[in-house]
Amino acid sequence: MDNPNLGGEPGSLSPGITVLIPAYNEAESISDTVNSLLAQTVQPAAIIVVDDCSTDGTAEVARAAGATVVRPPKNTGSKAGAQNFALPLVETVWTMAIDADTTLAFDAVEKLMVALDEKEVAAASGFVVPRYVRTVWERGRYVEYLFAFSFLKPVQDFFGKPLIASGCFSAYRTDALRALGGWSNRTMTEDIDLTWRFYFAGWQVRFVPDAVSYPIEPHDFKFMRKQLRRWSHGFVQNVRLHWRRVLAVPTLRMIVAVAAWDAMVASLALVVLLPLMIVLFSAPILMVAYVADLPVVLAPILLGAIRRRETARALASIPGFLVLRAVNAFFLLEAIWSELIVGRPLRLYEKGH
Amino acid sequence: MGIPVITAISVIFYILMALTILPILRAVQAIRRSPRGAGRPHVFPLPVLAFLMLIGIVGGAWVVATLAVYRLAEVVPNVRGLLPADGAEFVLLGIGAVSMVGTLILVLSAVEVLSWFCAEREPKHARGPDGQKVRPTDLIQGGVHSGRPHG
Structure with missing residues (x-):
């Protein structure tokens, strides 16, 4: 546990939800985030922005928008650190974590809270759609999310084991969160770490597709690279850290195994084997393998897009998805190589946008 | 083919x-x-x-x-x-x-x-406080070494 003294007696919490927003140099986006929280059908009891020693006036903007602002004495170095700094201040039964560049649909909190009514549920996360879909990277991410949140997550939720309660928009039972020591910064992806620890402690996690959030995704390769590195290394770090305990959770171990297979074997095929075969056999026609699974992958993507009335946007974003998929595969292999083979773990938390 | x-x-x-x-x-x-x-x-x-x-x-x-x-x-x-x-x-x-x-x-x-x-398996024979071997059924049924009351 990173922070064993997180304060708060389980019985002393009042009804309602407190929103924690870790922020480092988010002056441009923080007011949209706070405003979308203030416009919710279910109002949060408190909105706390953790200004992690920003230099761009984030605190002033957040305060002007109506949030309570707290500031650690020095930069905590990670999102987990900023969130843990504010966790002792939470006085409500529920705690919500939301990124400083994320806005919510007007009823997102209300929809999310329905899932948390169940006594055994400690965390719930919602649907994620990029707020801007303009560059090739944003388009790739848009299709990736449509696939993940329209198909993969509902299936995982059916088996009661969503792989991750997304860090950009999730709500938690405060006492359960405190009992686990809050968020951990021992890996690059604190949300995977926390979600799995809830499972180990016997809690359930839910995915709520009707609760929609809109984060700003990396718009160029520079930022996308940072984010993909962090996510890839974070996943490998969590598998390495928790693999024994994951094996003891029947459905979770299957879902993690599929994700690990995808990270390793599929990435290897995409980035190494296929190019090798194309060169060795002098058969450029084998490049069709890069798009061979599209007919099937497109089915849930288009269904999700039709439901959102964004079919044209989804179709136009498919090339971006293919590019992002290949780049993602590269970073996953790089993470496996660095973390597991040469023992060069990623320790520096870099913002992806 | x-x-x-x-x-x-x-x-x-x-x-x-x-x-x-x-x-x-x-x-x-x-x-x-x-x-x-x-x-x-x-x-x-x-x-x-x-x-x-x-x-x-x-x-x-x-x-x-x-x-x-x-x-x-x-x-x-x-x-x-x-x-x-x-x-x-x-x-x-x-x-x-x-x-x-x-x-x-x-x-x-x-x-x-x-x-x-x-997976952690239930041992064939658990040890009681006195180091004596006890069968799992003793524990389940509230035997001497389980610490649970009799009957």
Whole structure:
């Protein structure tokens, strides 16, 4: 546990939800985030922005928008650190974590809270759609999310084991969160770490597709690279850290195994084997393998897009998805190589946008 | 193996995919619409469907690629020159795709086996506070060493 003294007696919490927003140099986006929280059908009891020693006036903007602002004495170095700094201040039964560049649909909190009514549920996360879909990277991410949140997550939720309660928009039972020591910064992806620890402690996690959030995704390769590195290394770090305990959770171990297979074997095929075969056999026609699974992958993507009335946007974003998929595969292999083979773990938390 | 045989096999996969994807999507819909706490709705076993769809993904993708390329070859003469007469590359592609599915099944099987080995097992004989061996049934029934009251 990173922070064993997180304060708060389980019985002393009042009804309602407190929103924690870790922020480092988010002056441009923080007011949209706070405003979308203030416009919710279910109002949060408190909105706390953790200004992690920003230099761009984030605190002033957040305060002007109506949030309570707290500031650690020095930069905590990670999102987990900023969130843990504010966790002792939470006085409500529920705690919500939301990124400083994320806005919510007007009823997102209300929809999310329905899932948390169940006594055994400690965390719930919602649907994620990029707020801007303009560059090739944003388009790739848009299709990736449509696939993940329209198909993969509902299936995982059916088996009661969503792989991750997304860090950009999730709500938690405060006492359960405190009992686990809050968020951990021992890996690059604190949300995977926390979600799995809830499972180990016997809690359930839910995915709520009707609760929609809109984060700003990396718009160029520079930022996308940072984010993909962090996510890839974070996943490998969590598998390495928790693999024994994951094996003891029947459905979770299957879902993690599929994700690990995808990270390793599929990435290897995409980035190494296929190019090798194309060169060795002098058969450029084998490049069709890069798009061979599209007919099937497109089915849930288009269904999700039709439901959102964004079919044209989804179709136009498919090339971006293919590019992002290949780049993602590269970073996953790089993470496996660095973390597991040469023992060069990623320790520096870099913002992806 | 000629192109017609490959295509015929792929068509079977494609039909399989078409047959499985709709029930899966319907199942997911049913799950989403069911109220929380009311228990899971009864749907056709999702893992079976998911597995069939996985096979369908491989075969379906294969047939689409095969047909598309050979159709292209009919229209664009230059493409015909790129294609092997016996379809060797496509056989290779198919083997590759099936191997991918094979590796996934291997990984999942390995995880199950590992979890079995790593699971904490109930010892045949537990030790009581005095170091004496006790049978698990003694513990369950509230025996002397379990610390639970008698009767």
